[in-house]
Amino acid sequence: MRFRTYDNLRTFSVVARHGSFSAAAETLHLTKGAISHQMRQLEAELGFVVFRRLPRGVALTPAGQELLATSLSAFEIIEQQIDEQRRSATRTLTIGVTTYFASRWLSPRLMDFMRLHPDVRLRIQPMIDLLDLKGEGVDLAVRWGNGNWNDVAIEPLFACPAWPCGDKNALHLVQEYGIEEAFEHLTLLRDRQDSNAWSHWYQAANLPYKQRADTLIIPDPNVRAQAVIDGQGIALNDTLVSPEIKAGLLHRLSDIELSDYGYFLAYPAGASANPDIGIFANWLHGIG
Numbered sequence: 001m002r003f004r005t006y007d008n009l010r011t012f013s014v015v016a017r018h019g020s021f022s023a024a025a026e027t028l029h030l031t032k033g034a035i036s037h038q039m040r041q042l043e044a045e046l047g048f049v050v051f052r053r054l055p056r057g058v059a060l061t062p063a064g065q066e067l068l069a070t071s072l073s074a075f076e077i078i079e080q081q082i083d084e085q086r087r088s089a090t091r092t093l094t095i096g097v098t099t100y101f102a103s104r105w106l107s108p109r110l111m112d113f114m115r116l117h118p119d120v121r122l123r124i125q126p127m128i129d130l131l132d133l134k135g136e137g138v139d140l141a142v143r144w145g146n147g148n149w150n151d152v153a154i155e156p157l158f159a160c161p162a163w164p165c166g167d168k169n170a171l172h173l174v175q176e177y178g179i180e181e182a183f184e185h186l187t188l189l190r191d192r193q194d195s196n197a198w199s200h201w202y203q204a205a206n207l208p209y210k211q212r213a214d215t216l217i218i219p220d221p222n223v224r225a226q227a228v229i230d231g232q233g234i235a236l237n238d239t240l241v242s243p244e245i246k247a248g249l250l251h252r253l254s255d256i257e258l259s260d261y262g263y264f265l266a267y268p269a270g271a272s273a274n275p276d277i278g279i280f281a282n283w284l285h286g287i288g
Helices: 006-018 021-028 032-046 062-090 099-116 168-177 179-184 197-204 221-229 239-246 276-287
Strands: 051-053 058-060 092-097 121-126 140-145 152-159 163-166 188-190 215-217 235-237 262-268
Touching: 006 021, 006 032, 006 062, 021 032, 058 062, 092 099, 092 276, 099 121, 099 140, 099 221, 099 239, 099 276, 140 152, 140 276, 152 276, 163 168, 168 179, 188 197, 188 221, 188 235, 197 235, 221 235, 221 239, 262 276
Parallel strands: 092 121, 092 140, 188 215
Antiparallel strands: 051 058, 140 262, 152 262, 163 235
16 A cells, blocks of 8 residues: 655654654644644554654654654655755856955956856855855865865866065065075965965975964965065965066065965865766866
């Protein structure tokens, strides 16, 4: 005989979660009597008991526990399918990037993507901290670094080595005293407290690195570049600051670079099955 009272399964899951007919009734805006009737109806159709009635509340029987696990799994699959259908209907793809990368590299190329894929709706979401991608609703992000992250799935996009740069005064200090002594008198600018980029550069340069109190944390790369121009310190930058280098606003302070640094595609855990993610990623790889 076919099972018919699927509505009662949802009520059953709510009762099981609360362990009480009264609490479930309050959640579902029904009477306790209505909840009790639905559960008797469910058990009658199932042919087995799912709850043990206790002096205070109810407890699942072994059969009830198995049914709950199965029904919750089925409800989750249904909800995921509904979510995917909604996303497919809107066809909006959210890309997380820093304003630095967006303005200096991505933005000038976006019209080409839109001409090639007019059916894909893009949402470029500027982000300073590209860590909580799933919480921000990001489908795909572009991160800078050496790719040593364990919170996301990554793919190399293109290499973009990092090297120290400063203003004209920083350059004069390096030329006069040498890089090791000059850097001791210059504030190191970094993107976050736990960043290892500077220690990696010192290692590549075969220079001793020690923890310093005179570091300045500036998460936004564009603001950090401007701080270097304003003489606030020195930072690790890449070829995306070429306009400022050519204009004489920034100066490369060393030929030593972090050759394994660059830009990576980052996919958040449990990434959506949105097929447009692959379309955009393939396009980026084609122009990277």
